[in-house]
Amino acid sequence: MPSSNATTDASKPAAPTGGVQSLERAFDLLERMADAGGEVGLSELSASSGLPLPTIHRLMRTLVACGYVRQQTNRRYSLGPRLIRLGESASRLLGTWARPYLARLVEETGETANMALLDGDEIVYVAQVPSKHSMRMFTEVGRRVLPHSTGVGKALLAHTPPEEVRALLARTGMPTATEKTITTPDGFLEALEQVRRAGYAVDDGEQEIGVRCLAVPVPNSPTAAAISISGPAGRVTEAATEKIVPVLQEVAEDLSAALASNGAQG
Known part of the structure; x- marks a missing residue:
């Protein structure tokens, strides 16, 4: 049966059970950023992932703090240098x-x-x-x-x-x-x-x-x-x-x- 937490993007599989949900979501967002060319806005991520904006904002803040994502001056987000x-x-x-x-x-x-x-x-x-x-x-x-x-x-x-x-x-x-x-x-x-x-x-x-x-x-x-x-x-x-x-x-x-x-x- 499909999970009620499955994403709205059919191209992305639902997160496997038994994992840490916030980690699964964070990696999913990084992959979506890569698919979008490396730079996106929060609203785009919300639309493609089906996650609410507050959840995405919290995850992105953590990824920025770790250096895996960088916030641009235009308030969009790009993949960060630690990923290199x-x-x-x-x-x-x-x-x-x-x-x-x-x-x-x-x-x-x-x-x-x-x-x-x-x-x-x-x-x-x-x-x-x-x-x-x-x-x-x-x-x-x-x-x-x-x-x-x-x-x-x-x-x-x-x-x-x-x-x-x-x-x-x-x-x-x-x-x-x-x-x-x-x-x-x-x-x-x-x-x-x-x-x-x-x-x-x-x-x-x-x-x-x-x-x-x-x-x-x-x-x-x-x-x-x-x-x-x-x-x-x-x-x-x-x-x-x-x-x-x-x-x-x-x-x-x-x-x-x-x-x-x-x-x-x-």
């Missing part, structure tokens, strides 16, 4: 959990394996296991790149509504990395359509000449994540792609299951 440290630590932990799965990718494909997240408008690499070949690709963990010239960027944005993709590209621009870089929004949207049809993304020399990358999203990840392999175009050929993609997809599914299990145990 939590996010960075969580990203590192996600990368740690992913490493055994990336190691499996290296064993089965022979190429360098990466994990990347979508952080705002940028792609950030959170884990890597290098290939054992003497000629191999290397991307520093923590490196940030723009989505339009990477396989992981395409994998992460493949199911994002076109108007949101266009808005992101307008904010970041589409600088040319190589002669193969996609430099128009229409060209990038067409590439995303190819990703949806094929079930995987390709970066064919678009970020670095002579480097080919194959990427897939991690299904149901707690934050948008993708895994990839990268190597010289002479090794990551079309024939090799047919063998590598099923391995990538299987490892992504297994990693997804492991992340869900970690979340349940938490």
Whole structure:
């Protein structure tokens, strides 16, 4: 039976029983702020959550005092700087959990394996296991790149509504990395359509000449994540792609299951 305390927003599940209600509500408000772009007014939070304004005001005062929310001069509220440290630590932990799965990718494909997240408008690499070949690709963990010239960027944005993709590209621009870089929004949207049809993304020399990358999203990840392999175009050929993609997809599914299990145990 539905609880009488269920929120008015169908997209948000009712709070689980057995928890501390004020904590559940505070975290729900933080997630709603993130969904709204990081800055909201109390009336907006009340409308989306179904909670009365006095309750929201009390919770927000506590979050402000702790540094997780900041009150703006216009009386609206934004996510606070203390969340950055939590996010960075969580990203590192996600990368740690992913490493055994990336190691499996290296064993089965022979190429360098990466994990990347979508952080705002940028792609950030959170884990890597290098290939054992003497000629191999290397991307520093923590490196940030723009989505339009990477396989992981395409994998992460493949199911994002076109108007949101266009808005992101307008904010970041589409600088040319190589002669193969996609430099128009229409060209990038067409590439995303190819990703949806094929079930995987390709970066064919678009970020670095002579480097080919194959990427897939991690299904149901707690934050948008993708895994990839990268190597010289002479090794990551079309024939090799047919063998590598099923391995990538299987490892992504297994990693997804492991992340869900970690979340349940938490």
